[in-house]
Amino acid sequence: MTGVSIVLAIVILATAFGLWHRSNSGRMKTVDIRTAGTTEHGDAILDAQTIGVDLGTRATLVQFSSAFCQPCRATRQILIEVSGMVDGVAHVDIDAEANLDLVRALDIRRTPTVLVLDEVGRIRRRASGLPRKVDVIAALGQLD
Amino acid sequence: MTTTTEVCTRERIDPRGPRFGGAITTVVLAVALITMGTPVGSVLLTWQVIVFALGAFVGLWAQPYGWVFRAFVAPRISAPVELEAAAPPRFAQLVGFCFVAFALAAIFLGGTLIATVAVAIALAAAFLNAAFNFCLGCEVFLLAKRLSFSG
Numbered sequence: 001m002t003g004v005s006i007v008l009a010i011v012i013l014a015t016a017f018g019l020w021h022r023s024n025s026g027r028m029k030t031v032d033i034r035t036a037g038t039t040e041h042g043d044a045i046l047d048a049q050t051i052g053v054d055l056g057t058r059a060t061l062v063q064f065s066s067a068f069c070q071p072c073r074a075t076r077q078i079l080i081e082v083s084g085m086v087d088g089v090a091h092v093d094i095d096a097e098a099n100l101d102l103v104r105a106l107d108i109r110r111t112p113t114v115l116v117l118d119e120v121g122r123i124r125r126r127a128s129g130l131p132r133k134v135d136v137i138a139a140l141g142q143l144d
Numbered sequence: 145m146t147t148t149t150e151v152c153t154r155e156r157i158d159p160r161g162p163r164f165g166g167a168i169t170t171v172v173l174a175v176a177l178i179t180m181g182t183p184v185g186s187v188l189l190t191w192q193v194i195v196f197a198l199g200a201f202v203g204l205w206a207q208p209y210g211w212v213f214r215a216f217v218a219p220r221i222s223a224p225v226e227l228e229a230a231a232p233p234r235f236a237q238l239v240g241f242c243f244v245a246f247a248l249a250a251i252f253l254g255g256t257l258i259a260t261v262a263v264a265i266a267l268a269a270a271f272l273n274a275a276f277n278f279c280l281g282c283e284v285f286l287l288a289k290r291l292s293f294s295g
Contacts, residue, residue, distance in 0.1 A: 003178035004178055013268070014271045015275065018278060066282075100289060103290060109287060
């Protein structure tokens with residue numbers, strides 16, 4: 001009977017974790033502006049050199065992806081769509097495995113992670129998992 | 145509902161295939177856990193090791209549960225809305241293989257408790273995959289990379 005109890009316990013725990021994860025996945029969280037974007041070099045902001053593209057005049061959507069990531073492709077499509085729709089919004093997709101220093105400095109734990117930078121490169125919003133398009137657009141609207 | 149114009153290949157697959165496989169794996173591992181220490185339990189674990197090995201080292205197209213999905217399930221359900229890359233679920237098969245092969249080795253060496261723990265973790269991963277489309281191995285991959293190159 002021990003085996004049955006273990007199986008039941010695993011199913012209950014995994015269900016609880018799965019529900020918790022689903023409710024948190026892709027949610028845009030506000031980043032404290034005073035501590036936002038601090039890298040190991042003490043930089044308060046992410047600049048064009050760090051992320052590899054010019055910052056958008058309004059905002060920049062920074063995505064971290066990896067090879068073994070199911071929702072990364074859908075995330076990329078959403079961010080490309082939003083950056084094409086809203087003027088002054090740039091998008092960059094960073095390979096987490098090839099940029100482990102940056103991943104550690106920004107404490108990226110999952111892919112996809114999406115950072116919303118304001119016009120000077122400060123990290124203002126952060127989401128782990130596939131974000132909803134409306135939430136990305138809303139986050140851009142809240143930057144001003 | 146829109147359907148994809150893409151055709152399933154060995155690199156781009158119907159995402160419902162791995163979830164279907166995860167459901168069968170969940171049942172197999174649950175029964176293996178309940179019958180742990182009996183010949184039935186060992187046979188089920190051996191079978192699952194072979195299944196994972198085919199998926200990880202040969203390819204998802206060679207994985208028996210994927211074959212069942214393509215032969216009997218896919219023709220009876222709608223076309224997939226979109227396809228996904230085969231690399232993440234294939235990596236998950238490798239992680240599953242490591243845990244279940246370790247459990248099988250532990251059983252033969254008399255370590256039933258440690259085998260139970262390994263199968264329990266594999267069962268949790270298979271269940272999360274089937275029920276929530278959550279790939280535990282994929283999530284751990286980046287964390288492992290972060291650790292392995294630090295310091």
